[in-house]
Amino acid sequence: MIVEQIWTGNAYRNFNYLIACPETGEALAIDPLDYRKCLDTAADRGWTITQIVNTHEHGDHTGGNKAVVKATGAKIIAHHGAGGRIPNMDRGVHAGDVIRVGKTVELECLDTPGHTMSHVCLLSHTEQPALFSGDTLFNAGAGNCHNGGHPEELYETFENQLEKLDENTLIYPGHDYLVNILKFTLDREPDNESAVDLLSRYGSQDPNDALVTTLDQEREINTFFRLDNPAVIARLVEQFPELGDNPSRRDVFLKLRELRNNW
Numbered sequence: 001m002i003v004e005q006i007w008t009g010n011a012y013r014n015f016n017y018l019i020a021c022p023e024t025g026e027a028l029a030i031d032p033l034d035y036r037k038c039l040d041t042a043a044d045r046g047w048t049i050t051q052i053v054n055t056h057e058h059g060d061h062t063g064g065n066k067a068v069v070k071a072t073g074a075k076i077i078a079h080h081g082a083g084g085r086i087p088n089m090d091r092g093v094h095a096g097d098v099i100r101v102g103k104t105v106e107l108e109c110l111d112t113p114g115h116t117m118s119h120v121c122l123l124s125h126t127e128q129p130a131l132f133s134g135d136t137l138f139n140a141g142a143g144n145c146h147n148g149g150h151p152e153e154l155y156e157t158f159e160n161q162l163e164k165l166d167e168n169t170l171i172y173p174g175h176d177y178l179v180n181i182l183k184f185t186l187d188r189e190p191d192n193e194s195a196v197d198l199l200s201r202y203g204s205q206d207p208n209d210a211l212v213t214t215l216d217q218e219r220e221i222n223t224f225f226r227l228d229n230p231a232v233i234a235r236l237v238e239q240f241p242e243l244g245d246n247p248s249r250r251d252v253f254l255k256l257r258e259l260r261n262n263w
């Protein structure tokens, strides 16, 4: 499996992806908003884009579909519940479905509601797994729930699915928000040395050559994976005494998500 992360350079800071089979040169495009860059990159590498996956229905993820289909005839794949909102969808996937690319690549579909209710993440069947996490999981953060999502569902997705992935899983999110969200981490947990260190090393990173974290690393820098951390809890309880002294993981997650909305 070859992964090409494509930085769009747009105001929303989207990342697009091409995933290719090294044997056949067939490629799958994830959320190819910047269709020119995706088509040019595929042409440069000698790849043929045969499939598109939209992680969810938002325009900054589906906006390149039409042009990529026109240029390549690729099939559009998305969550089975997204059919009404993504034009010309060819395949609706459910949890556990596998998308094949060429002869060598298998991507398993995870049904990951929260950011929207029709969101999929893709998990590669590779020795070191890779997760293409759309707007569910960002480096150091979690997606918002403003446009068709629900914080409770996002919590369940984190708790029941993301928390259980292999520690070595590489994280490939739908946007580059690393620097901004690291500052949120430090707002919540000023003594988080991993976050301080990462911010000093990647604070001015070139998104064309972005840091790719592992789940293990996210556990250190992503507040939404630190629901049992005493410092995170103490600061929350200080600000919101109504949480009580021993808030549940759910309550911590939901309060963090709410804080992030206004941060």
Ligand SMILES: [Zn+2]
Pocket (backbone or CB within 6 Å): 056, 058, 115, 135
């Ligand atoms: Zn979105």
Ligand SMILES: [Zn+2]
Pocket (backbone or CB within 6 Å): 058, 060, 061, 135, 174, 175
């Ligand atoms: Zn997005």
